[in-house]
Amino acid sequence: MTKSLRLTLASAACAMLTVSMAGAEAPQIVRVRATIDSVSGQTLSVKSRDGATMKIELAPNAPVNEVVKASLSDIKKGDYIAVTAMPQPDGSQKASTILIFPAAMRGVGEGSRPWDFTPGSTMTNATVADEVTGVSGETINVTYKGGQQKVAVSPSTEIVEYKKAAATDLKPGEKIFIAGAKKLPDGTLQAPNVSYGDYGVWR
Secondary structure (H helix, E strand, O other): OOHHHHHHHHHHHHHHHHHHHHHHHOOEEEEEEEEEEEEEOOEEEEEEOOOOEEEEEEOOOOOEEEEEEOOHHHOOOOOEEEEEEEEOOOOOEEEEEEEEOOHHHOOOOOEEEEOOOOOOOEEEEEEEOOOOOOOOOOEEEEEEOOEEEEEEOOOOOEEEEEEEEOHHHOOOOOEEEEEEEEEOOOOOEEEOOEEEOOOOOOO
């Protein structure tokens, strides 16, 4: 084996090891739907909806939002919304929950993707293209980069919005949702933000 070939193989092995280590070090991202058992400072002890016990550390200055009821009339053209829905045979999405984002969160998670709320459900974060008032059959047309959707709204659709809150508002018994908690090596979950409430939280 020539010196040049040995150097090439060594370099390749080193590159593969670096990639492997980088992959191994990448933290697991976890979606959390749980009920708070106890609170100690920035640490939450919670029980997930499937019964698992978890410890969550809120990041310093993590945004906390209460999820509160809104109405169909609160959704306006140009609003940025998150729609949890089930695909329908005609290609539309039947909404189970619609969250009206505050203006500061415009663009968060834009797009449409499979969701784990219920089997087969989807999540679409998009901009309202048409006014709700006067739209036939209470259908909201939304657009996002690379696509658009028709969202059917029924009387059972939960429509919610965020109300700014603080970590001190998190109490035992509250339902919480965290879209992307980072799982640390000791199993603790580090949360960049958290939303809570009794209505439309586990979307």
